[in-house]
Amino acid sequence: MTDLHTTNALRLLQVADDFRAGLSGEFSAVHGISVNEFLLLLHLERSAANRLPRVELARRMHVSASTITRMAAPMEKIGLLDREVDERDARLVFVVATNAGRAKLSEALSTFSKRAGYLFGDRCEDEEMDQFASMLRRLIAGTGDTLA
Template sequence: MTQTVRWLTDEEQHAWRNFVRMQEKLGARLGRSLQSDSNLSSADFAVLVHLTDVPEGRLRYQDLSRALEWEKSRMSHHIARMVSRGMVAREECPEDGRGAFVVITDAGRAAIEAAAPRHVETVRALFLDHITPEELRTLARISERVVAHLEDGRS
């Protein structure tokens, strides 16, 4: 099977590499900031954000894993660490003996409520303060389109 590779043009390669570099640098800086300011890892914060986004503060393991794009083993190990720190609890699913829920605890809620204001300020300082409102709207449209493509199963 021979397939022609559609190599990136110089302009595409420049844009792609800078996009990846920006994500890496932002992720690393945000992660260090979260850790030093609130003793939460980026992964902890992501789990807590997803749990606080739902009214009951609970999600099935598989739904949370899918939302975070994590493999089953990473999910199990990370949630076990968060359970041991009192941030979340694991609850069995009565309708499905093999399923379980991840539930935010009062300690987890307090941790994210304490971390969020500083995290938002860091996001502003590292990213939002350096782009225009029009660039932000363009970024939102691009991100929505790419995410929709990734979520519809075509890729």
């Protein structure tokens, strides 16, 4: 028998996977991007300068820098992302969303919002959603999260 903390952590991971799966098909079919690519664009938009070094983007997405490179390359090819070299240090390269990338994010954010509403709407009442939001804020407090 597992303790309640372990059980809740496993349930949270399972729910996160279920939500991601519930969003993935629609994102790909409607917008031509994956949920991870959507999150990459969202991190860029929510950053202070609307751009991030590859290593910082990797840290925020909890992946390796090489994963960011593999994700960004096809997005650059289709015009959603670009690279900017730092004016003072040419070794520092930023990942930045293009106008097309920002437009894609805006469209995808609308889909994300609608789909999240459907996924939560069937399971939670408004008061429960308020309580859940409060718990999530406590869970992410101090993590530096910039998405919500």
